[in-house]
Amino acid sequence: MRVFDTSVLLGALERREGPARRALLDDLRRAEAGGDLPAVSAVTVGEVLRGAASEQDAGRLAALLAPFQVLDLGPEEATVAGALGAAADARTLPRKRRPGSADALIAGTAALHGAELVTCDMEFAAFPDSLRLTILPGADH
């Protein structure tokens, strides 16, 4: 299973060409052909819908998210997120290169499900290597 971070959805909406759009289209088309549905964390659902500036955009964002498996955020995910976040904080990185709490919750959710996490956000690189991570090139939101 592949879990898409919020940054990939934003990147795919911002640019008609680019790695985020290609990655998302690849997975949606693979699902059309009978492959696994792509996944997002419930945190991403909240982040994406928060951005809607109009009813029309809210409908489009909801339609974009509709086929995704939405991975629940519960105590186990939060616990793994805490451990991953603490490990990232322990690294000697400039503060602005450290992932935030929402990022840690998304990472913790992906890690708990044993899923690959796909992101455009370089800050995810601060998480331990045990997280199966793909950072798409050319974008950093």
Place this chain on the structure above:
Amino acid sequence: MKRSKPKGARVAFRLTGSDLERVERAAKASKLAVATWVRREVLTAAERQDPEVRRRLLTGALAALDEGVSRETLRRLREAPKE
């Protein structure tokens, strides 16, 4: 809000009637299409695997990606607080 995890499903949300009414009232108040989203989200993982449902949702997602969203929405997504 009741949540259930049917056998073989990773995630599913189940809303009771009163929960759904509450969300719809909030959606109406916010003038956003949240209720539409919630109705979709009520689908269980098993229902998502139904070929017809799956095809409809995937077609809708590809269309939404093609149509895009306004610059204001993109700005709000880009500049959302990280914490």
